[in-house]
Amino acid sequence: MTQSHSLAEVYDDKIVRSFVLATLFWGLIAFIVGLLAALQLAYWPFNFNLEWLTYGRIRPLHTNAAIFAFAGNAIFAGIYYSTQRLLKTRMFSDLLSSLHFWGWQILIVSAAVTLLLGFSMGKEYAELEWPLDIFITLIWVIFAVNFFGTLSRRKEKHMYVAIWFYIATIITVAVLHIVNSIEIPVSTFKSYPVWSGIQDALVQWWYGHNAVAFFLTTPFLGLMYYFIPKAADRPVYSYRLSIIHFWALVFLYIWAGPHHLLYTALPDWAQTLGMIFSLMLWAPSWGGMINGLLTLRGAWHKVRTEPILKFLVTAVTFYGMSTFEGPLLSIKSVSALAHYTDWIIAHVHGGTLGWNGFLTFGMIYYLVPRLWNTQLHSKKLAEWHFWIGLLGIIIYYISMWAAGITQGLMWRAVDDKGKLVYPDFIETVTRIVPLYWVRALGGALFIAGFLLMIYNIWKTLRKAPQTRKEEIVPQQVPLKTQTHPETSHRKLEGLVTVFTVLVVLAVLAGSIIEIYPTLSLHNYIDPLKRTQPYSPLEIAGRDVYISEGCYVCHSQMIRKLPEDVLRFGPASTIEESFYDHPFQWGSKRTGPDLARVGGKYPALWHYRHMMNPRDLIPQSIMPNYPWLEQKKVDFYVLRKKFSVLKRLGVPYDENTVANADKIAEEQAKTIAAELKNGGAPAGLEDKEIVALIAYLQALGKKGGTP
Amino acid sequence: MKQLGLSYFTDLHVTLIGLLLFIVVFATISFWVLKMITTEQVDRWSRLPLDSDSSSEPKTGSHP
Secondary structure, three states: OOOOOOOOOEOOOHHHHHHHHHHHHHHHHHHHHHHHHHHHHHOHHHHOOOHHHOHHHHHHHHHHHHHHHHHHHHHHHHHHHHHHHHHOOOOOOHHHHHHHHHHHHHHHHHHHHHHHHOOOOOOOOOOOOHHHHHHHHHHHHHHHHHHHHHHHOOOOOOOOHHHHHHHHHHHHHHHHHHHHOOEEEEEOOEEEEOOOHHHHHHHHHHHHHHHHHHHOOHHHHHHHHHHHHHHHOOOOOOHHHHHHHHHHHHHHHOOOHHHHHOOOOOOHHHHHHHHHHHHHOHHHHHHHHHHHHHOOOOOHHHHHHOHHHHHHHHHHHHHHHHHHHHHHHHOHHHHHHHOEOHHHHHHHHHHHHHHHHHHHHHHHHHHHHHHOOOOOOOHHHHHHHHHHHHHHHHHHHHHHHHHHHHHHHHHHOEOOOOOEOOOOHHHHHHOOHHHHHHHHHHHHHHHHHHHHHHHHHHHHHHHOOOOOOEEEOOOOOOOHHHHOHHHHHHHHHHHHHHHHHHHHHHHHHHHHHHHHHHHOHHHHOOHHHHEOOOOHHHHHHHHHHHHOOHHHOOOOOOOOOHHHHHHHOOOOOOHHHOOOOOOOOOOEOOOOOOOOOOOOOOHHHHHHHHHOHHHOOOOOOOOOOHHHHOOEOOOOHHHHHHHHHHHOOOOOOHHHHHOHHHHHHHHHHHHHHHHHHOOOOOOOOOEHHHHHHHHHHHOOOOEOOO | OHHHHHHHOOOHHHHHHHHHHHHHHHHHHHHHHHHHOOHHHHHHHHOHHHHOOOOOOOOEEOOO
16 A cells, blocks of 8 residues: 555565464464364373363364464465465555454464363354454454455456455355354353354354355365466466356355254255255366366376475365265265264365365465575475375375264164164264274374474575565556546446455345244244243353353254154254254264253262263263362353343343342252262352253253154 | 144245346356357466466565
8 A cells, every 4th residue: 555656566475474474383283283182082181181171172272273273374375475466466555464464363362262261152163252253353354455455456457266266255254254143242251142043053054164165165266276377387277167166156155054954953945955055066166176177287297296286286186075075965864874973074174184284285385485585495395295194184084984984873773673772872982982093193194294394394484585585566567448547446446346246145145045034933933832941050051061162072953863863862843942042053973962961860970970971981081070060150140141141032031130140049059959968079059060960951851842 | 733834834935036046147157158258358367377477587676
């Protein structure tokens, strides 16, 4: 913005360099936390019995760090580099660029700290609490203004297809984040989402699936369309195909969310819609993959000698594999087997490690020598990185695939008499624990490769000249309309506006059609007759459940499938979770479903189980929660919580809201007395463990069953 | 009764509008891509990433 045009204008590569280094740094953190999580499933004491290192807290940290810190910084590096060159102009504002950079890093650090401390919304990949949600929005707006500002001062009229993908990313991520994060604060780090139950489920997975689509797919496709032609020194195979790829993808992706909810209480029409659109996604995804791969026509020999191309080509191949597997998993009968198992974890890592990871690595190997005016320290090490990393992914992928299918089959195995062959859930866990070790090995190899990269880049930077030469923006730009700078400017902005509006329409069409019908759901439910809302103490316990991240291992949604009903009881209904802000249906069953655990065991059992699961189930891999016996419940804040919940439509009367703390204390005393009679220590009545037990005992006991 | 209403209620018209929208969008884009833009245009556009190439002969200047 402040660039003087009399001097030769240069591209702002300083910001690209910053984002590249941040990618490497956060990548390392995200991967190591992932490895730690993997090790904990193989051998639970890897949490060192520390509250903030338990699985329920570091798993959200791992996913958020991998998506928003590693992939996020990588996307920004690639976007800042390619956008300037494709539009032949420097970024709109250096100030906004650096606000974007530092804002994002501060956000990541705050996210890491709050997640480990147990501040969580309890919604996957959207765990961050409301102050951070606002901060994310702010940074995203800064990024958007900077990006669209650059578009409006571009010196190349045509927006290359990569730019389209970036625009779609910026617009859609904003819409997704804002809608999914509408929440009402209770305190500095606690809020309740306005959505509840099925509505929340639909909004969450509309968000969750499209976070994959518009954070991990569209921006990376933009990078693919830029960096593969660059690295191969050839234009993209078919530019026409890329245009169709873009529109089909942007239009179709947004509908696919409900495939995360097959066989749940979600109405059938929505499930079918999600499945059909997921299947339709096959076509554009493969169109894109083929387009990427065929760009190398006549240059395949380069792949043999160029590690950069190896990474990029393999990334696109993984894109093809993941987008083949995704629709496959959306077929109802396949989902019946795979949902809640580690097959999904395999699928996700094929996408993140293979597609996002390798594309990022390829891009960084391409960028670093150019950004620092030097040569890569060692091509050979990059080769090694490639092979070790690839081996790691394959081991990861196969082990989780095997674990998922094994466990899925064990869950559904029924003998001639119609009984479950493996009625004890723990049997299905111990069977796959060896595969958790293998997975950890795969992850460790991936990290080993990555460490080679860090070493290689560090050596490269040390060789780099002290005074850098920046690339000059070409001046002789033949913009047809340049004779009238005023009109030309307006015209360029006009194009961007039209394009952006079209993207918004494409994205909103699917979103509204998917979410709108659930807004009328309350017409079908007679609240008071059906589900009793949770008592104050149960809500306090529910907040402990959310804060400890129990939902990353436990579902609360019994599917309409014989094996689920046999094992856990009648299928869950919409009414049962109708007042759940947020819903806790979960997505993975490392432990059993808890939707009907209420009354299954006495309170004392839960107490002992939470203190040390192995006292009762010797082979359990669930963490100990000894601190729940120490930490006190904040009874007083319950009044505030209840007034918020009441405002959100949960049918509490005035008395319950006004006396929430006293009602909770009464209930806590009863449970604590029961525990004490059974031999538990005295004085538990104001501790979190009692609240949690109250909540667990209420699950499935509040009516709303058919 | 309500249960039945819940699991089967359909806003079919909305779904249909969605599908129709998709077909229209897809047809328009395909038409534009295949008929409206010329091969020269497409060639130029697809070369945009390569134009600005600096890797072979870096054009350099100092940072202001």
